[in-house]
Amino acid sequence: MRLIEKVWFQGHSAKWWMVPILLPLMVVFAGLSFIRRLAYKIGLLQAVKVSVPVVVVGNIGVGGNGKTPVTLYLVEKLTEQGLKVGVVSRGYGSNAPYYPYQVHAESTAEQAGDEPLLIFQRSGVNVVIGSDRVAGCQLLIEQGCDLIIADDGLQHYRLARDFEFVVVDGKRLFGNGLLLPAGPLRETKQRINHANCVIVNGESSWLKQAHNLDIPALTMQLTANKVVNVKTGESVKLSDFLAQYLVSEYKVNALAGIGDPKRFFNTLEQYGFTIARAQGFVDHQTFTVDDLQSFSEDLPLLMTEKDAVKCASFAQENYWYLPVDAVFLHTSNVENITAVITELVKLVDEHDARDSYELKR
Structure with a gap:
């Protein structure tokens, strides 16, 4: 998560001074937005x-x-x-x-x-x-x-x-x-x-x-009932994945390039995974091979479906994504x-x- 987002959503105390500095720009933004909408109205x-x-x-x-x-x-x-x-x-x-x-x-x-x-x-x-x-x-x-x-x-x-x-x-x-x-x-x-x-x-x-x-x-x-292999497209029920593909206390690595990466990591833990290493990226992150090289190949690497479409061209056998549905x-x-x-x-x-x-x- 970018520092400014920590200030927005978490009240990052160490950088509290950023908000007062940005207030004049906020006034300009608010004025322009109001004028634009009024012009349509x-x-x-x-x-x-x-x-x-x-x-x-x-x-x-x-x-x-x-x-x-x-x-x-x-x-x-x-x-x-x-x-x-x-x-x-x-x-x-x-x-x-x-x-x-x-x-x-x-x-x-x-x-x-x-x-x-x-x-x-x-x-x-x-x-x-x-x-x-x-x-x-x-x-x-x-x-x-x-x-x-x-x-x-x-x-x-x-x-x-x-x-x-x-x-x-x-x-x-x-x-x-x-x-x-x-x-x-x-x-x-x-x-x-x-x-x-x-x-x-x-x-x-x-x-x-x-x-x-x-x-x-x-x-x-948002609910999930399966994981899908990014490279092969193999689909596996969550319960079967936990039972057959994971060892050592269901440990996985995880990444997320979405608005709130922590939400994805919490979801994995709620489904029973133990995250060995989690790394959040900015929303809409453009991934490269280098971004993922630091993750161990010995553990499954779980990501969101939005991240998976950007990793498909260089996916490894241990890359999996968790598709979710609105319920x-x-x-x-x-x-x-x-x-x-x-x-x-x-x-x-x-x-x-x-x-x-x-x-x-």
Whole structure:
């Protein structure tokens, strides 16, 4: 974790002086963000509404909080309803030969970015990346998509949207509550109330304390039931992996290049692993062979699925990743997310009916 993130989320006492120094820059950032959003609200800047419903999955802060598992969950459930779903993403850290760029089977993480490649490999749906997400949506529409999910698109106001999910990390929440760069927030906490639904990743007391929350709130957990070999693709149940592949008290090495690496390491320990050595990297870390040479080959090296797509080209036999899925466990959560899925399907039906009416006229 970068030092500034320790200040944001852990109140790093040794560097407390960094926040006051950054406050003037925060004021500038807040002013520019307010003016930009106001310009879209009053029509000085025009949001572009594409010809199919757009669903945004985003957050008000920086760093990983579970957006990708939520996107994959929605893709799966909406596909089960018979919809052709596409995903548009900025493709953070990508170096594609052109934009908008459609992710395909031969794409690399360097070309597509780690999360878009992960979404494509897991779901098989059309995924397009590029900073111009309106152009990305048009490409998906040309391929017959009924509905588009904008992954991490909450602040991309040029793209009009029909439904917004805000995902919140139940553990780290909003850090010190300040805007960038003094804190981790891109927008204030009040922005959540302008969305359609908030999803909290992990149990949190925040929902009980958020008395002024005016939108549906759901709690999810990330669960895993298998590990997958990065090099061979072999899939092994977690229980079998613990029993057959590990010796010496289930010891493993672990790495994570995500927003909160410690969360991944805690997850491994909860599943029964003993971590001999854990190393966290910055979010979206571009891995090389040298980054992983210091890990012992005698122990399995466990990583996240997002990290695995960047290590596939030089993976060793002892590299494994832990795929996770978003799960809504409580009955009320399951009923509410089912209702939300139904509402999203209705968006497509209403849109199709509107188009049909326009054609008849």
